[in-house]
Amino acid sequence: MVRSGKPSEASWTGRVPGLGTGLVSYEDSISPEFYELEREAVFKRAWLNVGRVEQLPRKGSFFTKELTVAATSVIVTRDLDGRVHAFHNVCRHRGNKLLWGETPRDETSGVCRQFMCKYHGWRYGLDGELKFVLQEEEYFDFDRSEFPLVRVHCEVWEGFIFVNLSREPSQSLPDFLGPMVRGLEGYPFHLFTERYAFKADILSNWKIFLDAFQEYYHAPILHSQQQVPALRSFDTGFKVPYFQMDGPHRLVSTGGWKGVPRHMSPPENLYPIEHQVQAGMMGPWERPDIPELDPANLPPGINPGGLDPWSISNFQIFPNFVILLYERGWYLTYQYWPTSHNTHTWEMSYWFPPSRNASERIRHEVTAVVSKEAGLQDAGTLDGTQMGLESRVIDQWPLCDQEVTVRHLHKAVGDWVQSHLRDGQPEGRRDGEAVRA
Ligand code: FES
Ligand SMILES: [Fe+2]
Known part of the structure; x- marks a missing residue:
């Protein structure tokens, strides 16, 4: 037998108490009975x-x-x-x-x-x-x-x-969000009043799509034509440099912007319109000339790993809300609203400071369209994954260290369900769970 891989004490996964490194089950994403529990234990109790x-x-x-x-x-x-x-x-x-x-x-x-x-x-x-x-x-x-x-x-x-939706929430909203998510406080969200919104009915459990956006292990493969050369490798992959967990919430930060600016990709990696208007998946290439959006002026909690270069911080707020902040001075939100054990409605909104001229407006629209293209690539695998899981050919699955967030979400949902079954209370935050680099 050949065994390989890092010891848990050297990994992100190993630093999260109680997470373990064993195989996981996705019964929580294919079982109608589990979905009924999740409705009560999670969606009728969480903020x-x-x-x-x-x-x-x-x-x-x-x-x-x-x-x-x-x-x-x-x-x-x-x-x-x-x-x-x-x-x-x-x-x-x-x-x-x-x-x-x-x-x-x-x-x-x-x-x-x-x-x-x-x-x-x-x-x-x-x-x-x-x-x-x-x-x-x-x-x-x-x-x-x-x-x-x-x-x-x-x-x-x-x-x-x-x-x-609970009769009496067991935690105030700030307590529920906890210190890691509250690290966003002070970001100038109020400046972003230009919104582009999309909505889709998806043929998978809501967690399966969340999983697709909370790891970047898949990025060089599934998004191969959109990667800069340094990231596009079928053999070496791409590694996220910073993860953090706090209670039921997760944060993933990526770097690489200054090292490998997307607009320096060879032309075949970009759509012609990206060159024309100087905007694309990472946003307009020029950051808006707004002092509050200069990375030097952002609250430290936006990039708590202190990555330099830094490009995106992806805050996964339990259970179904995601905020992605881009170094280029804009942000994106996702919501995943379950409609059954194997369907959900996905919402995506792009938020920009209001355009001051036609060029800026076009850059925003191109960002939204090119980025949505990547989102559709992610969405395109989901019913295939759901079908594979529902076949129940396999019930235990491996996750690598770069998928620590996937492991954490399923555990957090399971913990809330168990806690609800035990004493009718949500799991909530537990102190001492923050994981830092
Ligand atoms: S007025 Fe609303 S149901 Fe009669
Ligand atoms: Fe993706």
Whole structure:
């Protein structure tokens, strides 16, 4: 028998308490029964990002978010005093969904003073208060103040709006996020008001797609035509220089920008339009002339490994939210919303500072399109992976040290499910789990 590989004490994996280095099962991604547990233990208990404050630009702005995984829909509002609220999207009269787009399953957004139910016309304020009941005198012992919209716990952190569907969250949002994710605090997210958003229905479990974006082991192979030569090697691969775990969250940082600038790739590695407009997968080649975006002025938590060169920090916020910050001065978010044990809806948003001229606008659009192309390459493998796992030909799989994040996510989900089964509580953060270089 030939055995090879690094000892666990010399690896990223070996530094995460309790993670182990053994084979893993993906039963958590193919089992309908596990999915039902995950809905209760994870998605009805963790803080979930549903959007950003830029989606509520004015007093009276609102949007809805379908949370199929938790069998509900929420309305997020900015009231006339500027406060942000979240409510279940359910009329208190006979249960009709209050707001929808084209059909009851479609999300919607807008600006208004009151919400009116389409069924019998009850009206609610932006703070959830029941304002009007048709023929109120026909009701019995009726007090309108007892029938507000049902409130959902909602907190805003750095402009990101999170909800928590549990009756009483076991942790505040800052405690849940923990110090590693809170290292993002102070990043000028508010400057990024130009957004390009995409959405796709994916034929895999949500974790399978998260896995595809949280390791770069696959990059030289799956994205071979988009790699600079130094990274594109079928034999030597590409290694991530920095990982960090904190509670259920993960961080992956990549370097290499200055060493191997993407725009110095030979022309065959780029689409012609990338040369034409000087923008591509890593963003516009020129960083915006905004002092807050100069890497020297960024909060240290953005690149906690102190990589130099540094190119991307990929924050994987448990359970299903990802923020990628690019050295070129823009950021990207992903959300993975389960719709069944083997399907999910994937959302991707590109965020840029507003274009000041047509060239900048074109660079943003080219970045979004070229980067989305890479995302589609990742998405293209997913139903193949799901089918392979569902065949149950194999039930134990190896993971290398560069896939430590994959191992960590499945363990974190498993821990939350176990904790829920044991005592009805979410796993939450545990002190002493931070792993640093
Ligand atoms: S169900 Fe909404 S007013 Fe009747
Ligand atoms: Fe990829």
